[in-house]
Amino acid sequence: MNYFHDLWDDFVSLMFPRLCYGCGNHLMRNEKLICTECFILIPRTNYHLKPDNPVAQLFWGRCLIERAATFSFYTKDSRIRKLIHQLKYKGIKEVGFELGRIYALTLKTSLFLEDIDIIIPVPLHPSKKRQRGFNQSDIICQGISEVSGIPVEARLLVRKTVSKTQTRKTRYDRWTNVHDIFRITDQGRLRNMHILLVDDVITTGSTLEACANELLKVENVKVSVVALAYSVI
């Protein structure tokens, strides 16, 4: 029976080849979305094992973050860059979900996720979300949630919509306004929670800082942050 099943599988993969989203090579029968070579070659940071890592240091003196880490480095030719590109610009949501799952499995080998109550994605600008149809950070959260069992709450933190007067402001004005672009919809639901904020890529950390500062206004809240990649380009 197995023999015929394998034969059928081979036939299907010959007719409809499954390709790796990281490199474009054919996937083997036991591989899912990402081939073994890409999986191995993703440059891991292992920051979840180093509390004083460079991503945690980004927030020093800016906001109080409990723990901070990223799965990998986002470099010019890295496979993770290609994979995140597939998620964000090609709309391949399964890739984001799978990367979220893989990262959560890594985090679970340490105490990083211990006492986290809730997972919240960095909200996407409403016009971008309309254009893309989804928030990539939300998809990553779903993958992390599946492995960790921690619930995702995407509606508790939202981005304020930009008013017409704001769009007329100078670049400097808009830059200073970055600290006031997020809003909490239900303070009561977040009280006493340890929140895991999730983004796709961390560059300067200013968006996450703005989110964290808004969340930290809630009584007895703790915030940790993770992203798939840390941009060192």
Ligand SMILES: [Zn+2]
């Ligand atoms: Zn590959």
